[in-house]
Amino acid sequence: MSIVKIDKKITGYSIQKELPERAPAVTSVAPAVEPVVEPEIEHMHENVGRPEMLLGSTYKIKTPLSDHALYITINDIILNPGTDHEARRPFEIFINSKNMDHFQWVVALTRVISAVFRKGGDVTFLAEELKAVFDPQGGYFKSGGRFMPSLVAEIGMAIESHLKMIGMLVDEELSAIQKQILAEKREEYETEKGTKSAEGEFPESAQLCMKCYTKAMILMDGCMTCLSCGNSKCG
Structure with a gap:
């Protein structure tokens, strides 16, 4: 404690009140902002589970080689629904007909194509591969003069039409x-x-x-x- 010496005459005095304690300074701390975690983009692969409902499109094939038509159904899965990355991808294919002559290879073909669909990646090559199959007994002409080298090629055409419909292939239209x-x-x-x-x-x-x-x-x-x-x- 320091001593203060008074050299002048004291004329009056008063009792000094104690100063109120200063409140500690309040430092505002901004609440921690949690980083926004973007949901992982789902791509087509063989481990993607089959949902309860799939969107399907059916294509009719009528050839002069048979009295019965073939009906090709391709079911699609919707990946990342409701987001900017929403995509429709083929998941499975079925081919039905009353004509049982081709039953064995048709079932085998649908299983192989469905497996390739579920594998993911670029599956557009399937259409080109199937369209290049020629029947050794000769193809046939459809109405409008369109030549089909084989029934398998026409199945490839149906797949190509479907891939264009869902946006996986771009139709090269004439200007x-x-x-x-x-x-x-x-x-x-x-x-x-x-x-x-x-x-x-x-x-x-x-x-x-x-x-x-x-x-x-x-x-x-x-x-x-x-x-x-x-x-x-x-x-």
């Missing part, structure tokens, strides 16, 4: 200008030959296009051109 040019070539060809084909059909004298397997290849201006897909021998 409006290309369609207009092909329509003009077709009209000029028919005028020159003096024939008129029905709507949706191609000229009877047209040859088979080996790109789209449609009987729509005609000779115009010294160049073979397909009226269906635009494929041309002249580039």
Whole structure:
């Protein structure tokens, strides 16, 4: 305790009150913010369990080789539903028909294709592989002049159509200008030959296009051109 010496005359005095204790300074602490954990993106793989309900699409195949049609059903699974990563992927395939001649290999084919679907990854190669199968006894033409090299190839076409429908394949459609040019070539060809084909059909004298397997290849201006897909021998 320090001593204070007073040199002047004391004229008055008062008792000093004790100062109130200062409250400790309050430091505001922001609550801890938990990091947002993004849900893991689910991809198709062989361990994905089959849900109770799957979305399915059925495709009818009618060939001149049989009196009975084939019905191809492809069921899809929805991955990451309700998120930005939602995706529809094929999960299984079934082929049914009253014709029992092909029962054995049809069952084997559906099991193999379904296994590939559930394996995940890029399964679009299946369509191309099946479309490349040729029947040694010869294929057949469908309405509109479309040639099918085999029944297996038509199953591949159905799978390809389904993959395009769910967005796994992009349909390479002709532009409006290309369609207009092909329509003009077709009209000029028919005028020159003096024939008129029905709507949706191609000229009877047209040859088979080996790109789209449609009987729509005609000779115009010294160049073979397909009226269906635009494929041309002249580039």
